Amino acid sequence: MGIVLVAAATFLLCWLLDKGFQKAFRSAPQHMSGKSVRLNKYNGLAGVILTLLGIVSMVFGGEMLLLVGGGIVLLMGIGFMVYYMGFGVFYDDESFLVMAAGKKNREYRYNQIRTQQLYRNGGHILVELHMTDGTAVQVQSNMVGVYPFLDTAFAGWCQQKNIDPESCQFHDPDNSCWFPTQEE
Secondary structure (H helix, E strand, C coil), X not given: CHXXXXXXXXXXXXXXXXXXXXXXXXXXHHHHCCEEEECCHHHHHHHHHHHHHHHHHHHHHCCXXXXXXXXXXXXXXXXXXXXXXXXXXXXXXXXXXXXXXXXXXXXXXXXXXXXXXXXXXXXXXXXXXXXXXCCEEEEECCCECHHHHHHHHHHHHHHHHCCCHHHCCCCEHHHCECCCECCC
């Protein structure tokens, strides 16, 4: 009977902590929409693997080189995990919220998108959205949920600016063009 009570109390505590974190850190309307752009899960997995390798080399290494190398690998792994868990773009039909580890969350309406710029990053495409306040939001083609976000952003941009989507000759999602390009 005691084991059942301890297990029930543990699950209740975990549930309460989960709800508390959700209210404290994920309370914006964009979080509740369920729509997001996230880094690929391999980034988080790489962070876990590097962290474990760093710990193992530091514990079982014994030599100074393995201790220092393990410490560096451990820090890289922690950095990967923090970046993976700390970055996200959450959106609904009216606006989007950009979260980045160590930075204040920024909320934008779609009509604040001024232009876009495309960059090649290896085999991926980086879409940089330039905002009216001078900042830029970057999303990569290998992120989870990036294309539904850009489609929603274009539809919201047209609606909020009262522009007919058919009149946007620059709009070509097959070539990664959703918004006017930045003039050089």
